[in-house]
Amino acid sequence: MSQIITLEQLKSALDEKLSQGCRVAAPVLDGEFASFKEITKADQGSYEPRVAMQNSIKEFFFPKHETLFTFVRQGQDVVLTDAPDFEVDQIVVGARPCDAAALPVLDPLFGWDYQDRFFQQRRAKTTVVSFACVKSDAHCFCTAVGGSPENTSGSDALLFDLGDGSFEVRVLTDKGKALFEGKTTDSDKTGQSCDAPTVDFEVDKIADWIRANFASPLWEKISLRCVGCGACAFVCPTCHCFDMVDEGSYNKGKKVKNWDSCQEAMFTLHASGHNPRGTQGKRQRQRLSHKFVTYPDKFKFYLCTGCGSCSRSCGQMFGVRPTLEALDKEGVKAGQ
Amino acid sequence: MENIYKPDPMEVLGVWQETGDVKRVRIRFRDPEKAKNFHFNVGQFGIYSVFGVGESVFNICCSNSHQTEYFEFCFRKVGRVTERMWDVEPGDTIGFRGPFGNSYPLKEWEGKDLVFVAGGIAMPPIRCVIQYCLENRDKYGKITIVYGARTVGDLVCKDELDEWAKYPNVDVLKTVDVAPADGVEWNGRVDFVPTVLKDSNVRGGNAVALVVGPPIMIKLSLPILSENGFSDDDIFTSLENRMKCGLGKCGRCNCGSVYVCKEGPVFTQAMIKNMPDDF
Helix, strand or coil: EEEEEEEEHHHHHHHHHCCCCCCCEEEEEEEEEEEEEEEEHHHCCCCCCCCCCCCCCCHCCCEEEEEEEEEECCCCEEEEEEECCCCCCCCEECCHHHHHHHHHHHHHHCCCCCCCCHHHHHHHHEEEEEEEECCCCCCCHHHHHHCCCCCCCCCEEEEEEEEEEEEEEECCCHHHHHCCCCCEEEEEECCCCCCCCCCCCCHHHHHHHHCCCCCCCCCHHCCCCCCCCHHHHHHCCCCCCEEEEECCCCCCEEEEEEEECCCCHHHHCCCCCCCCCCHHHHHHHHHHHHHHHHEEECCCCCCCCCCCCHHHCCCCCCHHHHHHHHHHHHHHHCCC | CCCCCCEEEEEEEEEEEECCCCCEEEEEEHHHHHHCCCCCCCEEEEEECCCCCCEEEEEECCCHHCCCCCCEEEEEEHHHHHHHHCCCCCCCCEEEEEEEECCCCCCCCCCEEEEEEHHHHHHHCCCCCCCCHHHHHHHHCCCCEEECCCCCHHHCCHHHHHHCCCCEEEEEEEEEECCCCCCCCCCCCECCCCHHHHHHHHCCCCCCEEEEEHHHHHHHHHHHHHHCCCCCCCCECCCCCCCCCCCCCCCCCCCEEHHHHHHCCCEEHHHHHHCCCCC
């Protein structure tokens, strides 16, 4: 026995949540492109499984730009006001399984020793409803990093598009249950995801190669086409590096947290002028090492869900999968 | 829930100009409760802010013996934040987050001879531990301090060097790269730090060395220490890297899998040899 919900029932469930003051984010179409956006009516969303998205769902947990506190000078004193707690319930619907899988990957980082309440409060208040994939493209490689087209990691409910205007609902958590309870009907229809994308490299072996080949000239060679724009980091569901910047004036202003990217030359530039990662090759090495060596060393997860958004967005047809393939071909398999 | 990114407002108690472009600042918490409960370990660092301008990372440069009353940091005027920090006066407010990172293993160093080697602006991260060891003089063996700067005018904590030399069993060997002009008072050497270190005849075995300074000074000092019997486990340094959060999250201060902000800033030479050359 399965549970199904029609598209109209899904939308009315979302409208009901919106009317209760809940924030809802869903894929919104802009011409041929779809991106996750906050919506005010369920009709604004486009509810079908997609391979390519213009962004990931991470910005509903880790916004591009977020105020940490405000300050005002009063004579020689400075009065600080904390940013408000995140207290709204939030639903992110239409996530790809590889978007949702990034959340458990990021949990230990934001909860490592010091607790980042900005991420953690959003995480606790958010219900993630994912769509199982119905197709993959040449950029997808979730299977290489432990994912799949119907990966349940990070989702509160996984929906399978039945192709007849309805979805099979697989509730995974209490939050998912709370959203769908009483909204679904019994059925004998079950959904199916697409075949897993195929890859002919093994990430473990590449990670070992990265560990052993810090000084390889391959890093500079494969990075020649990278222009250091950072788009790969901004579309990545797991990239979390950030900058902290003061805005406003000397007398009144705020501290904000902004997304940052290790591909930009300023990222590690010291005040002295020294830069430990002064070339694009060193910066790509950092990106790949962070994803496949440093992060697993620290937190047991690859910092990558194989979504392929980086290479889909790259103006130079670069990104994690092409880099892994190049390292595999010219490093691992060439025995270098 | 606590906001880990929000600094504490600190009152500036005093400002001392150390060189043409280095100042030392003494601060305390504006909140008396925070001040009363504040504790840091010698060698830890903080993140200091000029509100509306930005934050910078500096070691806490004094011992922790007055930690509930005040602590200090030094900075060189070199960028946007420090240009504005230069103008702070007693009574002004700056921000502080910390203390962060690990610290010097002062307990393990008890009973041993100590060799401190510093160059230029690297005196502050060593000053804290020198102060601590002198305050606890009985616990440590012979103390040798080798400190150099480009010119006499670039020496940080110059007056304190002479005070330290008055303690029993303490050698202060100070040097400058460039001979002082006529009329400039100077009772130290004119040589590079590694040369002075070599001439000092410090001996490893029951001794540890703490070496902080520009990369070239470190590079040339390490072989001298090795030749004199210091093992890689007995040589310490304090690293610095660009940081934003200091909390192991913002993702930029790592050398390979080591986060300088969390696992550092204090490392032994043995640990550094195991890290990739990401400096």
